[in-house]
């Protein structure tokens with residue numbers, strides 16, 4: 490039976506520390522501010538935004554959510570970002586991805602001032618991460634590293650396999666594991682014999698976006714299994730990329746969905762926002 494990595498509990502502890510810190514900052518007249526720009530009405534995005542708002546409120550972060558119709562032009566969105574770049578009450582800007590097709594997401598991410606880029610997606614921050622001098626770090630892989638640390642899982646010398654190579658999860662995840670001296674393999678949809686590659690892993694991070702894709706055939710006994718996936722099954726229930734019930738008896742550690750990576754992503758977003766206001 491695997492040990493459960495309780496992301497929700499750990500995120501709660503981080504949130505409690507941030508709450509204390511923000512109350513001290515407020516005594517000095519500093520109020521951290523975060524703006525979230527949500528373009529269109531993707532229902533999956535709605536839950537994420539709602540959870541971020543709850544967390545920001547708890548911590549005492551001034552939280553602004555702009556719900557913007559999908560019909561906004563790219564130029565109008567860029568102008569909004571520029572206004573928040575100039576706004577001294579705002580320490581973090583997050584543009585929820587994905588964006589509607591008529592808007593160039595790369596251009597939008599480039600428009601966010603790197604100092605306010607609490608998602609860590611700006612090419613400057615990505616570049617800093619990949620040369621080994623990170624400042625802002627993408628929240629999901631950052632949260633995963635915090636979970637490994639909290640459970641005293643040392644990546645050094647271990648074989649880590651990352652499934653999925655997105656800019657927001659897979660790629661920065663591989664880099665963070667590499668920085669902790671893991672031997673990292675990145676895999677994707679063209680990888681041949683993925684189960685055999687995954688079975689080599691001491692630490693397996695799964696970020697594909699396909700419900701229950703990873704079965705016990707992918708998992709070495711005792712491995713650490715981190716499930717980033719957020720999918721809905723046919724009944725609308727939230728499920729991960731890992732078939733939890735069959736992998737859990739094989740793994741050494743495993744994250745649940747919900748209650749694993751998701752809450753840590755939000756906690757890291759809050760942490761990077763507060764850190765920015767502190768500066």
Ligand SMILES: NC(=O)C1=CN([C@@H]2O[C@H](COP(=O)(O)OP(=O)(O)OC[C@H]3O[C@@H](n4cnc5c(N)ncnc54)[C@H](OP(=O)(O)O)[C@@H]3O)[C@@H](O)[C@H]2O)C=CC1
Nearest residue numbers: 629653654655658677678696697698717718719750751754
């Ligand atoms: N918990 C959290 O905080 C977060 C959760 N998520 C969730 O994580 C999942 C992944 O998100 P994201 O990284 O944005 O996804 P993307 O869709 O951007 O990337 C998916 C990756 O998975 C790979 N892939 C797809 N199918 C297969 C397959 N059959 N075998 C091997 N690899 C495959 C793709 O390969 P290729 O490049 O070859 O196409 C791609 O690299 C989603 O469920 C998302 O909702 C995302 C962000 C945060």
Ligand SMILES: Nc1nc(=O)c2c([nH]1)NC[C@@H]1CN(c3ccc(C(=O)N[C@@H](CCC(=O)O)C(=O)O)cc3)C=[N+]21
Nearest residue numbers: 536537540584585586587608727747748749751752754
């Ligand atoms: N610019 C940008 N930054 C992101 O970080 C980003 C993004 N866009 N687009 C979408 C993905 C997805 N994502 C989630 C984070 C937390 C939960 C989350 O809170 N999950 C909880 C609850 C889920 C529930 O109950 O519905 C859990 O797993 O326990 C979900 C999804 C961040 N992303």
Ligand SMILES: [Mg+2]
Nearest residue numbers: 608627628629
């Ligand atoms: Mg993130």
